[in-house]
Amino acid sequence: MIDDDDPRDEALDLDEPGWEALALALPPSTPSAGLRGRLLASVAAPAGRFAPMIDRLAALIDAGAERAEALLEGLGDPGRWLPMLPGIGLVHIEGGPAVAGADVGFVRIEAGVRFPFHRHLGDERVLVLQGEVLDDSGERARAGDLLAMPAGSAHAFRAGDAEALIYAVVVFGVEIPGVELPT
DSSP states (O other), rough: OOHHHHHHHSSOOOOHHHHHHHHHHHHOOOOOOOHHHHHHHHHHHHHHGGGGGHHHHHHTOOOOHHHHHHHHHTTTTTGGGGGTTTTEEEEEEEOOOGGGTSSSEEEEEEETTTEEEEEEESSSEEEEEESEOOOOOOOEEEEOOOEEEEEEEEEEEEESSSSSEEEEEEEEEEEEEEOOOOO
8 A cells, every 4th residue: 555655655766876875785696697697798799788779870870780780899999999189089980872971980088088179060960879978068968869060060078977988970071170180
């Protein structure tokens, strides 16, 4: 029976520190070997971690789902990332016909690192795969969010503090004062 005056019948409404305190108060438990193996495999394999976004990535870069999945698998190889600035790396890829003429690829920004002020010479579309974008305008975007910046817009942003930011990008020209982009 539910008693409207009994606080135990209320749904837990905890903020992040509240959930953290609750988690620390619980006794530790050991997952089964199978569960542990699946969890570790999903963390180690970017494609598994990013699986829910394969179709969205394929649409963004105008490629098939198999190619999008293969590209995501490659993100785990540190040798694929070209250094751009300290804490920022790029992976260039070739997009399909719908994004011909655009710079297409992935950007990885270490947690807390700022991406410098830049101007969009053409439209830009971004699919956040991991982490959080904290734009100077105050806007936030998290994994799964699709962002669009119109030609002529300008801004800077930083990666959230919790984890590296990884996103796919299709941009029809960008200018970063004082920075030469690797090709």
